[in-house]
Amino acid sequence: xxxxxxxxxxxxxxxxxxxxxxxxxxxxxxxxxxxxxxxxxxxxxxxxxxxxxxxxxxxxxxxxxxxxxxxxxxxxxxxx
Numbered sequence: 001x002x003x004x005x006x007x008x009x010x011x012x013x014x015x016x017x018x019x020x021x022x023x024x025x026x027x028x029x030x031x032x033x034x035x036x037x038x039x040x041x042x043x044x045x046x047x048x049x050x051x052x053x054x055x056x057x058x059x060x061x062x063x064x065x066x067x068x069x070x071x072x073x074x075x076x077x078x079x080x
Contacts, residue, residue, distance in 0.1 A: 002026075002027075003026050003027035004024060004025075004026045004074070004078055005024065005025050005026070005060065006022055006023070006024050006060070006061040006063065006066055006074075007022065007023040007024070007025075007058040007059065007060060007061055008020055008021065008022050008023070008058065008059060008061040008065070009021060009023075009057050009058055009059075010059055019035070019036040019067075021033060021034070021035055022034040022061060022066065022070060023048070023053075023058060024045070024074060024077075024078075026078055030047050030048070031047070031048040031049075031050065031053075032045040032046065032047055032048060032077070033045065033046050033048050033053075034070055034073070034074075036067075036070075042069070042073070043067075043069055043070045043073045045073070045077060
């Protein structure tokens with residue numbers, strides 16, 4: 001997954017699942033927000049606009065800190 005960057009907001013967790021919220025961006029593409037949905041038991045992504053959130057609040061996330069199920073979902077989303 002060339003050029004993929006993963007971000008997190010260390011002060012935000014999803015209110016329903018209690019899981020951290022992650023953001024992704026590949027190269028100069030759009031940002032995606034990833035949240036874990038308890039009902040479906042899977043990670044779901046939604047495309048974000050930069051005016052929907054503050055980039056300054058995000059920090060680069062370690063790949064090791066990304067849940068395994070989300071790593072799989074990111075691999076499916078960003079097919080090379």
